[in-house]
Amino acid sequence: MPLHVEIVSPERVLYSxxxxxxxxxxxxGDIAFLPGHAPYIGSLGVAAVRVLLPQDxxxxxxxxxxxxxxxxxxxxxxxxxxxxxxxxxVERARAAAARAEEALxxxxxxxxxxxxxxxxxxxxxxxxxxx
Amino acid sequence: MASGQERILRRRIRSINSTRKITRAMELIAASRIxxxxxxxxxxxxxxxxxxxxxxxxxxxxxxxxxxxxxxxRPEIRSVAHIVVAAxxxxxxxxxxxxIRAAEGSMREHAAAGRDYxxxxxxxxxxxxxxxRNFRIDSVHSGxxxxxxxxxxxxxxxxxxxxxxxxxxxxxxxxxxxFVSAGSQEVVVRPLIPLDPETFERPDRSADAVAPDYEFEPxxxxxxxQLLPRYAEARVYAALLNAAASEHAAxxxxxxxxxxNAEDLITNLTRVMNRARQDAITTEIMEVVGGAEALRSGDxxxxxxxxxxxxx
Numbered sequence: 001m002p003l004h005v006e007i008v009s010p011e012r013v014l015y016s017x018x019x020x021x022x023x024x025x026x027x028x029g030d031i032a033f034l035p036g037h038a039p040y041i042g043s044l045g046v047a048a049v050r051v052l053l054p055q056d057x058x059x060x061x062x063x064x065x066x067x068x069x070x071x072x073x074x075x076x077x078x079x080x081x082x083x084x085x086x087x088x089x090v091e092r093a094r095a096a097a098a099r100a101e102e103a104l105x106x107x108x109x110x111x112x113x114x115x116x117x118x119x120x121x122x123x124x125x126x127x128x129x130x131x
Numbered sequence: 132m133a134s135g136q137e138r139i140l141r142r143r144i145r146s147i148n149s150t151r152k153i154t155r156a157m158e159l160i161a162a163s164r165i166x167x168x169x170x171x172x173x174x175x176x177x178x179x180x181x182x183x184x185x186x187x188x189x190x191x192x193x194x195x196x197x198x199x200x201x202x203x204x205r206p207e208i209r210s211v212a213h214i215v216v217a218a219x220x221x222x223x224x225x226x227x228x229x230x231i232r233a234a235e236g237s238m239r240e241h242a243a244a245g246r247d248y249x250x251x252x253x254x255x256x257x258x259x260x261x262x263x264r265n266f267r268i269d270s271v272h273s274g275x276x277x278x279x280x281x282x283x284x285x286x287x288x289x290x291x292x293x294x295x296x297x298x299x300x301x302x303x304x305x306x307x308x309x310f311v312s313a314g315s316q317e318v319v320v321r322p323l324i325p326l327d328p329e330t331f332e333r334p335d336r337s338a339d340a341v342a343p344d345y346e347f348e349p350x351x352x353x354x355x356x357q358l359l360p361r362y363a364e365a366r367v368y369a370a371l372l373n374a375a376a377s378e379h380a381a382x383x384x385x386x387x388x389x390x391x392n393a394e395d396l397i398t399n400l401t402r403v404m405n406r407a408r409q410d411a412i413t414t415e416i417m418e419v420v421g422g423a424e425a426l427r428s429g430d431x432x433x434x435x436x437x438x439x440x441x442x443x
Contacts, residue, residue, distance in 0.1 A: 006177070006181075008177050008178045008181055009178060009281075010175055010178045010179075010281040010284075010364075010365055010368050011171075011174060011175065011178075011280075011281055012174040012175075013174070013177050013178075026348050027348055027349050028348060031348075038344075038346055039188075039344065039345045039346065040345060040346045040347075040348070041185060041188060041189065041345050041346075041347055041348075041351075041354060042346075042347065042348035042349075042354070043348070043349065043353075043354050043357050043358075067182075067185055067354070067357075067358060067361075069181065069184065069185050069188065071188075071345075076181050078178060078181050078182055078185065078361075080281060080285075080361060080364065
């Protein structure tokens with residue numbers, strides 16, 4: 001019995017369907033949910049959430065912070081900023097990453113730039129354009 | 132030849148007709164936007180539902196025992212903030228004024244209890260109303276009233292939240308128009324922060340017994356700390372979306388009334404104009420006939436000045 005997975009952003013439901021496994025980044029590291037997982041509520045970092053589909057393939061989404069709620073084989077990812085690969089503007093993400101790296105070279109303690117770099121990297125990773 | 136009166140009427144009818152075309156277009160645009168705005172209200176519902184569910188689960192697990200400032204009503208309320216949500220533009224009937232009236236009523240009540248106020252306004256019309264009356268306005272958010280995004284909601288919520296956490300206000304009220312259906316909307320005044328603890332209690336008490344034992348990462352209190360601001364944002368977002376849908380509905384109704392009125396005016400004026408034209412024609416005929424008659428009778432008078440030959 002596969003998991004029922006929903007990725008929900010405030011504006012709409014990004015993904016709703018079945019999955020064999022969901023991989024996300026929790027506070028303490030990556031966490032994967034399989035059917036029969038104990039009820040779990042956690043906050044998520046800036047990372048990709050990957051849903052392994054029952055048929056081959058996977059659905060990825062860039063999630064910039066948020067929460068995951070798991071109970072009764074239902075995995076619900078809540079995020080105020082979440083994007084599917086097809087929504088990601090790769091050029092923009094590349095430019096943002098370059099800008100953030102530039103800012104970090106000047107000032108290593110720049111927290112905004114660090115966060116921006118992390119976001120851009122996740123976007124590129126999800127869009128399959130890491131490089 | 133059109134008489135003077137007829138020409139004036141014709142000009143008025145033409146002007147009303149072009150106004151009618153404009154109101155008609157606005158009516159149709161608003162009608163099409165209601166559907167889209169309504170879809171956005173519905174699309175936002177799952178997130179709000181789920182986030183409420185998470186807060187409930189956390190509450191059941193004892194997370195609310197934490198003294199998150201969002202949950203604890205202040206013992207003494209000295210200052211109240213109002214977030215007033217209405218439109219950037221007019222031409223939507225009583226939409227803006229009814230929201231403003233509700234907000235002002237609530238503010239007056241709090242003022243009567245000796246409480247200070249803060250005002251966070253959404254929409255240019257609200258801003259100009261309060262600015263004209265010399266209210267202190269703490270933050271203005273405008274330019275998105277008919278199509279708010281989550282970012283807009285975040286900015287609105289952040290302004291009120293900062294004031295609350297800094298202790299400047301002890302209660303934040305949200306005033307907006309709830310979209311019930313295309314035919315009915317109502318202005319509501321709802322507390323936003325602190326959050327109403329009743330919202331998080333399970334409607335069914337017995338459900339608590341079977342609430343699953345959750346694992347939390349990090350602790351329930353820490354998650355709640357992050358979650359509650361998101362919850363408040365989601366509430367503001369829902370309010371903005373409801374307000375947008377209501378605005379379109381109000382505009383559609385107002386513009387339909389204006390179009391109908393213009394049609395009535397045109398019908399009446401056309402009738403008056405036709406009568407005026409008919410009168411003018413009648414007068415003209417009378418003049419022609421009168422003239423001809425006068426000529427003829429003048430003729431006969433001329434001939435009658437000589438004694439008729441057959442008269443004996």
